[in-house]
Amino acid sequence: MNKRKKPLKPREDARRGVASLEEAREWLKHRGIEDIECVVPDQAGVARGKMMPVSKFLAGPTMSMPGSILTQTITGDYPDDDADYQSDVADQDILFEPDFSTLTVVPWEGDPTAQLIHDGYHRDGRPVETAPRQVLRRMVELYHHQGWNPVVAPEIEFYLVRPNHDPDYQLEPPTGRSGRPEAARQSYSIAAINEFDDLFDDIYDFSEQQGLEIDTLIHEEGAAQMEINLLHGDPLILADQVFLFKRTIREAALRHDMYATFMAKPMSREPGSAMHIHQSVTDRETGRNIFSDEDGDPTPEFFAFIGGSQKYLPAVMCMLAPYVNSYRRLVRSSSAPVNTQWGYDNRTVGLRVPNSSPAGRRLENRLPSSDANPYLAIAASLACGYLGLMEGLKPGEPVTGSANSDEIDLPRSILEAVSLFEDCEELVEIFGKRFVSTYRAIKQAEYETFMQVISPWEREYLLLNV
Structure with a gap:
């Protein structure tokens, strides 16, 4: 400046x-x-x-x-x-x-x-019923009518890759300042982040000029996979920030002859990319976190929010995992969750309760992928918790061991996910028939386009064997 x-x-x-x-x-x-x-x-x-x-x-x-x-x-x-x-x-x-x-x-x-x-x-x-920003605003207003303020904090994962001018070629990690691409997992490695210091300097500079606040930047599990965490706040403001951050990171990467991709599963042998959403709810008058009582213990509202998330998240997966590629991330025995089980400080479940003070008690939804529209993903996640609060639901027992090797109880494809969404009366009432109809039509049209493409798997296993 x-x-x-x-x-x-x-x-x-x-x-x-x-x-x-x-x-x-x-x-x-x-x-x-x-x-x-x-x-x-x-x-x-x-x-x-x-x-x-x-x-x-x-x-x-x-x-x-x-x-x-x-x-x-x-x-x-x-x-x-x-x-x-x-x-x-x-x-x-x-x-x-x-x-x-x-x-x-x-x-x-x-x-x-x-x-x-x-x-x-x-x-x-x-308001236009199908406009994503209006969809989220409508969801926030449901909380306001109950005297609550929803609070969220997104975490966005993405990959840096070499420019890929021909989509038939697989993606590869970019070359950093050492002159070598990453060849091994580098979780939380400072040295691996330093490989791209000039790029991250631009990202921080661009963000500062736009008034966007980054909480932390870390290197994730995959080769040249990064994660940016945002500060908690109002859902619409945070969705705007994710929307602008994605654009900012892509533009900064292009300056350094790289692509930044938010595809859920850009490389077959690398982990997928998520957009985890931390959620809490405060009282509009007092500012108190309704997930904790005066003694600092979890409240019935906290467990109802978890119960609603467990019950309804499978039916909103079409907004948390919106593309065919998104479901390649949700596989067993990987870093991604495969169900809606919950647990305390357990990163193998779909719903994690991080360690925190009573005032910071929250639920982390680990199901969304980074390719999701932030307005719709946050709206969908809050909708599930809202229904749990309204219905006074109770969650199952928390999981203490590994949960991502269990049976997958989420939809396995975008078509199955859209069908669950359209058939859930409670969610259709919240989102409106017009939005549900339009969103279903868009996803079905995208799937039909996908079906016109013959994949390498088909050429590898079917060409000479069937």
Whole structure:
């Protein structure tokens, strides 16, 4: 950051977020911003939107785009069996209003550029049911109606790989400063992180300029697999941060002739990548963690949250593991969980209770993969705990030994996962029929595209043997 001769007003000096259009005008002017990226997270968590000159944005900050951007598949296609979408054959525009609290710079752009996340609304003012950010906001409001604030802290794993210009070739670890790619497991290795010091310096610099707070950075189990942990806070703010972090890490990696990938299972002989979600709930009036009583012991609400997670997480796996590749991570006797068992400080279960003080008591959901849309994954995870609280559920007994070699009691494919989601009346009521229908159609369309590709396994074992 450039040194400044005199202190600025807090709203001008803020790296992230303002309160209004007028404050945004001052913020943009102070930084000499020329262009602004008006961004909308789609169902895959991909940034859609428009780039426009600041003058045009300030003249009319509400933008319109076709509603079909929220039904687009990861391949860029559109489902042909979404009954709700097909009923609107005109593909009318929906309105996207800026959330000024998300205003920040785009530090990797050559020209002074800002970015601003938008929310989707119908022309009559109703939130768009299929917009992922609105889905999460609706879930948070359910907690608010009960006098609670949900609190989350995501952990995101990713791989660094060599540039892969031909998708038929397998991915390989990149070369670090030693001139050698990693050839062995390097869990928590400082030396392995130091191999990519220049890259991580850029990641930290880009993050600081955007007002994004990194709690810790560690080297994970896989070759050139890293994990970034975020501080705990409001679910929507943390989902925004994951959304922006993914983009930031990819951009920083490209500067160093590497790819950063959040695929759940990018390399067959390496561990998968997860997005663990730590969750707690506080009382809105007192700020007290409702998972602990006055004596510091776990409350019935804590166990009900666990019980709801155990009961309903299999039915939301389509949002926690949203692609065909996601289910390659969920295999027995690996570092990934294969069921919804729970335990105290047990990393082999799907639901871990970390060691903490009573005020920090929380539940870590270890099922989501890093390819998940953070808005939908956090919404889905909170939905399960919410239903447990509403139904007063009780969990099974905690597991003390290894649980990831047990039977897999999660869906084994995206189609099975979508079917469970669509058939769960409690979840359909929470998420709404429109969202469920659209999400199912998108996932089915993506699966049909996947089925058009012949894999190396088929050529290896079927070509000359059947």
